[in-house]
Amino acid sequence: MxxxxxxxxxxxxxxxxxxxxxxxxxxxxxxxxxxxxxxxxxxxxxxxxxxxxxxxxxxxxxxxxxxxxxxxxxxxxxxxxxxxxxxxxxxxxxxxxxxxxxxxxxxxxxxxxxxxxxxxxxxxxxxxxxxxxxxxxxxxxxxxxxxxxxxxxxxxxxxxxxxxxxxxxxxxxxxxxxxxxxxxxxxxxxxxxxxxxxxxxxxxxxxxxxxxxxxxIDHTKFSPKEDIKRNPKQLITTASADVPLKGLDFTLKAIHSLKIDFPEIRLVIIGAPRSGGHTERLIQKLDIGANIIYKTNLSREEIAIEYAQSNIAIVSSLYEGFGFPVGEAMACSIPLIATNVASIPEITLSYAELIADRDAQSIEHAVRKIFLDPSKYQMRADAGRMHIIENFDxxxxxxxxxxxxxxxxxxxxx
The missing domain is CATH 3.40.50.2000 (Glycogen Phosphorylase B;)
Known part of the structure; x- marks a missing residue:
């Protein structure tokens, strides 16, 4: 047929x-x-x-x-x-x-x-x-x-x-x-x-x-942008506020710890904040408001630019049925830290730094490793993009x- x-x-x-x-x-x-x-x-x-x-x-x-x-x-x-x-x-x-x-x-x-x-x-x-x-x-x-x-x-x-x-x-x-x-x-x-x-x-x-x-994964829109300079201390994640499944709390706690040695660190969150909600209260409690930037209602082209400006992507989900942010980050050739849960390792294979879920300390340690040897993790990220092109076109x-x-x-x- x-x-x-x-x-x-x-x-x-x-x-x-x-x-x-x-x-x-x-x-x-x-x-x-x-x-x-x-x-x-x-x-x-x-x-x-x-x-x-x-x-x-x-x-x-x-x-x-x-x-x-x-x-x-x-x-x-x-x-x-x-x-x-x-x-x-x-x-x-x-x-x-x-x-x-x-x-x-x-x-x-x-x-x-x-x-x-x-x-x-x-x-x-x-x-x-x-x-x-x-x-x-x-x-x-x-x-x-x-x-x-x-x-x-x-x-x-x-x-x-x-x-x-x-x-x-x-x-x-x-x-x-x-x-x-x-x-x-x-x-x-x-x-x-x-x-x-x-x-x-x-x-x-x-x-x-x-x-x-x-x-x-649309690896044409989500691709490296050679004309855009990365911010060495900018991280990026995609997470709806106050949705426990996305594990945003643990990334925020990692930012709180990293801020001591890297006061200029910032986290771009692709998602909408909820006024007065749990996530907003946690940000205030951790005193990291100046380090957090929300970006809302972005087109995929605009999200790809945010990836290009960032140095590390984090997916701290507790569960993913597939996880578009995982594949999109990899397609952009950005070093990725992701939880080793559910479908995520099926997508990443060995091309991401896989960590335990619900563990802010693991996120912190992974970020520090990438900061210390960026070229090593960039090579893996570049190979990860080829993996996405070959298997998720x-x-x-x-x-x-x-x-x-x-x-x-x-x-x-x-």
Whole structure:
């Protein structure tokens, strides 16, 4: 089978800047289009950036998480005309601390594709009841970057007090649905062997239903910038504030220790700060505010420039299903310090300084080693870029997806 196809890619959220979903949607759709296929994106807000000739079909719910002010959420709900059952569910669930968008997006998608002319649907990690119904009508590939049970476990572990724990339990209540849906899906693609193991364990999915296809890295945009001078004492990391899974606390504590010998050290954080949140309070407690710089809503070209200006990249995550920041840093030929957990060593192999997780002292020691012998670690970083080009090129990844698509279609027709 080698015909050109009409492909729908669905994603309940596709933020172009924060997180990896928007990046994944952009790159996968672009790569499949380059193989000659027609690709449409069906997305809830926030919407992705897309290349030309890829159609965006907007599937908006109430978008209540554009604000956390009750009066503004109430106004959004009241002003919505011809309210559906999903609108009521979305408002009431959000009112009591839940995250209903995944379920309601799946319901809207089911209605939207009722009379579908697409050859196949690739759904980006909703694992919703709507997807179960759709897979009986058209071939479906479900992308599961990693089971969100991991996020939930770490959020609960780092919660302080019963109120916070109840809040997290409510927010992650959609996991009940995903645990029911996942074992019934016919085809799942995941970007790492570690994620496949966790999906089997946490979602009770049979191993032969899961195909491992790594994500690609745009090594053209993420590349060394010879015309940009590096700041010898500038480090860079990517982490959303107050998300325990990213392990930002341990990097901040390492900066606190390093500041004694390197007062000019600074850490660029690609991510949004949360006013008055845990991370902001920790920065104040450690007295490192002058050493921390947040950069928010950057394009990938702008992020690549930040890498070019930095001397070391740090990924201190406690868990990663794939980890775009790992591959992007390596593609930029910047010495990388990363935790030896989950999928990270699958990406880095021996081309990064792998350390234990939850260990600020290990981060500190690794930084000092690189400061003492920068040429040695730069040579390894340069080899790491070649590793990314050879193994995580999006065109090669797209070919693997194309093969899985044809195989899924053949099995569906049988």
């Amino acid at each position: 080698s015909q050109k196809l009409n492909i729908a890619i669905s994603s309940y959220r596709s933020a172009p800047f924060g997180g990896g979903q928007g990046i994944f949607i952009y790159e996968l759709s672009k790569a499949l289009q380059s193989l000659g296929h027609n690709v449409d994106i069906i997305s809830g807000p926030p919407y992705p950036n897309l290349v030309s000739k890829i159609k965006l079909i907007k599937s908006p719910g109430l978008n209540l998480f554009s604000t956390f002010v009750f009066k503004e959420r109430l106004a959004i709900f009241i002003n919505k005309k011809n309210k559906s059952i999903d609108d009521w569910y979305e408002f009431i669930s959000a009112l009591f601390g839940g995250f209903p968008e995944i379920k309601t997006f799946g319901n809207r998608l089911k209605k939207l594709l009722k009379d579908s002319s697409y050859d196949i649907l690739i759904d980006n990690q909703s694992l919703s009841f709507g997807i179960l119904e759709l897979q009986d009508k058209i071939p479906v590939i479900e992308i599961v970057h990693h089971p969100i049970t991991k996020d939930y476990a770490y959020d609960i572990q780092f919660s302080k007090g019963i109120i916070q724990k109840i809040s997290k339990w409510r927010w992650f209540s959609f996991l009940k649905m995903q645990k029911k849906v996942a074992p019934l899906l016919k085809v799942i693609s995941t970007p790492s062997n570690n994620s496949r193991t966790d999906i089997i364990k946490d979602f009770n999915v049979l191993k032969d239903k899961i195909v491992v296809i790594p994500n690609g 999006w065109q090669k990844i797209a070919k693997q997806y194309e093969s899985l698509i044809y195989n899924t279609m053949e099995k569906f027709e049988c």
